[in-house]
Amino acid sequence: MKTVKRSIATITLATIMVVSVSCKDEKKGAEVTPIEKEMNDTKATSMSASEDVKAEAILSDYFNLKDALVADDNSKAKQSGLLLSKSLQSLDIANYDNKNELKDIIEDANEHAEHISESDIDHQREHFKILSKDLIDMVAVTGTKVTLYEQYCPMYDGGSAWLSTKEEVRNPYYGSQMLTCGKVQREIN
Amino acid sequence: MVGFLGIQFFPTTQNESDTVPITDFVLVNTVPKSVKEKLEISCYDCHSNNTQYPWYNKMQPVAWFLKDHIKKGKEELNFNEWTTYSNRRKVSKLRSIIKQIESAEMPLYSYTLVHREAIFSEEDKLMVINYMKSLKDSIE
Structure with a gap:
């Protein structure tokens, strides 16, 4: 019984962690996207310009x-x-x-x-x-x-x-x- | 006080090794015995994979402080990994070794304060620097 309780607790904790982490990521991702896009754009242009x-x-x-x-x-x-x-x-x-x-x-x-x-x-x-x-x-x-x-x-x-x-x-x-x-x-x- | 006692329970991994690797500075170069001894006494504690720890390394936060120093020291120069450096970097390292000893920046003051035997006398300086210069000329 003790083991079951403990594993339930562990699973709950793990779930909370996963959920909170993924929430954070989502939020961060949404904020970052426009800047990131801009950065990728510049990168693309400079890469094609010249290898030097x-x-x-x-x-x-x-x-x-x-x-x-x-x-x-x-x-x-x-x-x-x-x-x-x-x-x-x-x-x-x-x-x-x-x-x-x-x-x-x-x-x-x-x-x-x-x-x-x-x-x-x-x-x-x-x-x-x-x-x-x-x-x-x-x-x-x-x-x-x-x-x-x-x-x-x-x-x-x-x-x-x-x-x-x-x-x-x-x-x-x-x-x-x-x-x-x-x-x-x-x-x- | 509680904090001090508390941190004693955090062990640090030691920078210790039983073997001298085949890439070691004194193994691959024909280093005169006197130069070899001076390097091992004054430099190898922080610039190799084997530190002769002092007794107080058993205490925190001393052990953390030393660990950090040794990590930085090895990043700059690890005599045990000498042959893994390209010739260009060997010359750079030798140049820095010469400058640091000449200007007495190395060994660090905090180190010689405790390790009096690590201090470079004027003769020691001349001996080690001359050897390092000849080695540098032979690579360049």
């Missing part, structure tokens, strides 16, 4: 990060680092050749982007150096639609490179301290 969209998104986040470092802006660099980490994680590697190399590059770059999202500016610049090397290598695999300039500062940490969309040098490793230190090392088309 994600690589371009990575570069665009990287340039925001670079600009924040040029401006000595620690908190903006943190935000950009976080966004960059997200776009790195969403790159669809299957679209490219050299998948293994690209996977290694993205994994490493992501680790540096994550660190940048939670460090002081000196550390951000240390990580930015390796991150830049990773992205220069990434571009060699993914290519680029816009002209990029690989720039180089011989003074920072035994010589450090970075990417820019402009030919004019704005140094992310020193910021206002030595804004124009560096040179264009290579043009990437």
